[in-house]
Amino acid sequence: MQPPPASLPLLSATYLSHLLFFLSILWFFLLYLIQWRQTRNKHLPPGSMGWPYIGETLMLYSQNPDSFFSKRQKRYGDIFKTHILGCPCVMISSPEAAKAVLVSRAHLFKPTYPPSKEKLIGPEALFFQQGDYHSRLKKLVQDSFLPSALRGYVSEIEQIVLKLLPAWENETINTLQEMKKFAFDVAILSAFGAGWGVETERIKRLYHRLEKGYNSMPLNLPGTPFNKSMKARKLLNETLRRVIEKRRERKKQDGGLLGVLLGSKDHKLNHLTDSQVSDNIIGVIFAAHDTTASALTWILKYLHDNEELLEAVTKEQEGIRRGIIEENREMTWADTRSMLLTSRVIQETLRRASILSFTFREAVEDVEFGGYIIPKGWKVLPLFRSIHHCEDFFPDPEKFDPSRFEVPPRPNTYMPFGNGVHSCPGNELAKLEILVLLHHLTTTYRWKVVGEDDGIKYGPFPVPKGGLPVRVIPRNN
Numbered sequence: 001m002q003p004p005p006a007s008l009p010l011l012s013a014t015y016l017s018h019l020l021f022f023l024s025i026l027w028f029f030l031l032y033l034i035q036w037r038q039t040r041n042k043h044l045p046p047g048s049m050g051w052p053y054i055g056e057t058l059m060l061y062s063q064n065p066d067s068f069f070s071k072r073q074k075r076y077g078d079i080f081k082t083h084i085l086g087c088p089c090v091m092i093s094s095p096e097a098a099k100a101v102l103v104s105r106a107h108l109f110k111p112t113y114p115p116s117k118e119k120l121i122g123p124e125a126l127f128f129q130q131g132d133y134h135s136r137l138k139k140l141v142q143d144s145f146l147p148s149a150l151r152g153y154v155s156e157i158e159q160i161v162l163k164l165l166p167a168w169e170n171e172t173i174n175t176l177q178e179m180k181k182f183a184f185d186v187a188i189l190s191a192f193g194a195g196w197g198v199e200t201e202r203i204k205r206l207y208h209r210l211e212k213g214y215n216s217m218p219l220n221l222p223g224t225p226f227n228k229s230m231k232a233r234k235l236l237n238e239t240l241r242r243v244i245e246k247r248r249e250r251k252k253q254d255g256g257l258l259g260v261l262l263g264s265k266d267h268k269l270n271h272l273t274d275s276q277v278s279d280n281i282i283g284v285i286f287a288a289h290d291t292t293a294s295a296l297t298w299i300l301k302y303l304h305d306n307e308e309l310l311e312a313v314t315k316e317q318e319g320i321r322r323g324i325i326e327e328n329r330e331m332t333w334a335d336t337r338s339m340l341l342t343s344r345v346i347q348e349t350l351r352r353a354s355i356l357s358f359t360f361r362e363a364v365e366d367v368e369f370g371g372y373i374i375p376k377g378w379k380v381l382p383l384f385r386s387i388h389h390c391e392d393f394f395p396d397p398e399k400f401d402p403s404r405f406e407v408p409p410r411p412n413t414y415m416p417f418g419n420g421v422h423s424c425p426g427n428e429l430a431k432l433e434i435l436v437l438l439h440h441l442t443t444t445y446r447w448k449v450v451g452e453d454d455g456i457k458y459g460p461f462p463v464p465k466g467g468l469p470v471r472v473i474p475r476n477n
């Protein structure tokens with residue numbers, strides 16, 4: 001036998017490496033095949049993704065969102081996919097599915113906001129949190145807006161109303177702008193507590209500079225809107241830190257959300273850092289004022305358009321006024337609890353106008369949902385507005401009819417303040433300030449809409465285009 005050629009070990013090494021190479025290719029191919037089959041078996045919800053990147057954004061933003069939603073809901077059902085603002089998303093318009101996302105399976109869907117908003121408000125604010133830190137912080141925020149805490153604000157809110165309304169007399173006002181002023185003052189009151197006037201003018205000024213950047217691109221270059229807002233945010237940070245320092249020094253935390261945050265006894269939260277406190281103060285000011293101002297603007301529109309209803313509301317408020325005058329006292333929390341018709345008008349306004357048309361969540365992993373798969377990272381949007389306008393739950397949904405709330409709505413069909421862990425802690429405050437303002441407005445004044453009804457602006461909350469200019473005149477009894 002010839003000895004094997006010296007080159008054989010070399011050859012077999014080459015052979016082996018070829019084999020390995022081939023095997024690994026095969027392996028990757030198999031992996032790919034398995035993955036491909038999995039994605040194929042993964043059953044995405046029906047729907048159209050539109051054009052790459054821009055998706056269906058243009059379609060959503062160039063038409064009434066109601067028809068965008070209802071067209072797709074009719075075609076695809078209560079769960080459908082689409083693509084807006086650069087993100088694949090799943091829209092959800094059945095009460096059960098919305099409840100699953102917001103309540104029962106909330107841990108699988110984290111809140112998500114545009115990056116500029118998160119940076120400007122402050123990343124440690126309540127909205128952006130999830131899990132244990134969120135629930136502890138939420139408890140504190142809720143404590144500061146409990147009815148027992150709000151009682152003390154009634155006469156303060158009344159003072160704000162009584163200062164504001166006379167300036168409207170015989171004037172044409174922009175309802176939305178005036179309501180923003182009002183809701184902003186109430187937000188400041190609830191953040192810092194009654195009687196805390198220190199630096200509030202500066203805080204207001206800086207906040208208004210800050211909010212201009214909320215919907216900007218997060219581009220931090222000199223001169224961009226975002227950069228200007230970040231500057232205001234820095235100054236606001238310093239101002240708030242001074243306020244916090246003063247309150248910590250005095251060993252007395254005083255009122256408002258700030259008092260509750262500084263006085264926290266939750267041992268796991270320890271004591272909140274200055275930036276945790278400021279992010280949450282700014283967060284609440286943000287959440288409290290444009291929402292409430294839009295609601296108030298719609299209420300004035302609906303009452304203006306429904307004369308009989310306005311008279312009925314006025315009658316209810318006059319009854320309460322008489323009681324207050326007879327007993328020679330200030331308005332109380334109990335008075336606001338007896339405004340039953342007016343409260344139904346608020347409920348119906350929040351349904352009909354649906355201030356938050358929808359909210360954003362993001363799947364934290366691949367989630368099996370209603371027979372479909374929602375892939376990790378996809379946005380999920382519960383469509384409050386579609387649910388509030390579904391005729392199965394609210395017959396003749398376009399009609400403004402407060403009497404429909406004489407019986408409670410079906411569970412999970414009415415969510416003006418959201419649902420589950422992230423639902424609105426400010427809902428009682430919002431209703432309270434609206435009631436106090438309506439009490440004085442309806443018993444003292446009448447308002448006439450100026451100009452033509454020119455539709456709705458979504459920016460981002462729906463409001464009558466032009467902000468509803470009205471002429472306010474004293475009411476002749």
Ligand code: HEM
Nearest residue numbers: 126127287288291292295355356359417418422424426430
């Ligand atoms: C009519 C007025 C208001 C409406 C329609 C409204 C609506 C909502 C909704 C729907 C949510 C839930 C958002 C989501 O799940 O993604 C929410 C959250 C929130 N709201 Fe309101 N809100 C109003 C007024 C207020 C007021 C007056 C305050 C403050 C005092 C406030 C503070 C908050 C906060 C801090 C959150 C975040 C809660 C969390 O993430 O745990 N809101 N609001």
Ligand SMILES: *[C@@H]1O[C@H](CO)[C@@H](O)[C@H](O)[C@H]1NC(C)=O
Nearest residue numbers: 166168169170171472473474
């Ligand atoms: C507003 O007009 C009414 C009636 O013309 C008048 O009685 C009232 O004094 C006016 N109020 C103000 C503040 O000018």
Ligand SMILES: *[C@@H]1O[C@H](CO)[C@@H](O)[C@H](O)[C@H]1NC(C)=O
Nearest residue numbers: 220221222223227230231234
């Ligand atoms: C504004 O932009 C400049 C340049 O990028 C940056 O140095 C500065 O820190 C920005 N301002 C703020 C407040 O972030």
Ligand SMILES: *[C@@H]1O[C@H](CO)[C@@H](O)[C@H](O)[C@H]1NC(C)=O
Nearest residue numbers: 122233234237238241274275
């Ligand atoms: C606000 O100040 C704190 C320090 O107290 C700092 O950690 C935080 O980054 C500041 N936030 C902004 C937006 O400047």
